Amino acid sequence: MTGGRPGAGRVRRGPSPDKTARTRGAIVAAALVVFVERGFSGTRMIDVAERAGVAKGTLYLYFRDKEALFEGVLQEVMADLVGGLSLQGPAPGETLRDFLRRTLLPAFRSLETSRRADLIRLVVAEGGRFPDVAAAYRRVVIDPAMGAIRRHAQAAAARGELSGDALVRFPMLLAAPGVLATIWNGLYGAEEPLDTGAVVEAFLDWVLPAAPADRA
Known part of the structure; x- marks a missing residue:
């Protein structure tokens, strides 16, 4: 029993x-x-x-x-923006310019529709008053992204793709056009919106021009 x-x-x-x-x-x-x-x-x-x-x-x-x-x-919303840079590198024979166009541009083109731009504007607006907000953004987004850009820039410099070391010393320059467009759209987007992806693409074409063979 x-x-x-x-x-x-x-x-x-x-x-x-x-x-x-x-x-x-x-x-x-x-x-x-x-x-x-x-x-x-x-x-x-x-x-x-x-x-x-x-x-x-x-x-x-x-x-x-x-x-x-x-x-x-x-961590959830910025995963693909950061992961595209930090979890992979250029494919064999791929230049830094082409790698960045492949990984960065899709994420920046969807910056507004994915609401990542809203989070960036929130950090800019409130990070000074709430240090934990700024620290979290740096920990989750800035540090891994900047570390990856610096590594890729060092490798590109060793391959002879870069004329100087500015991107190695100041990897945040690569984020500048996206941040600029994000802040602009927050202030003036209703009257004169910027296409963030187009701004980043123009910046890449400016600082990393295609080789003559690629332009032919």
């Missing part, structure tokens, strides 16, 4: 990895909307939880505070 409480010996299982991923994805998607609409200072965790359709306690199981939530949004 078997005794004990009903259900004794059953193994309690936590949420499945798929459910966990879906919940986290819903939270991040909701947080992106709220951060863009209200800014970092105006965003409350309860607002994000309500938009995501989860309990506030559930939200804290995934992100310990608003700063961690913002960093999670950056």
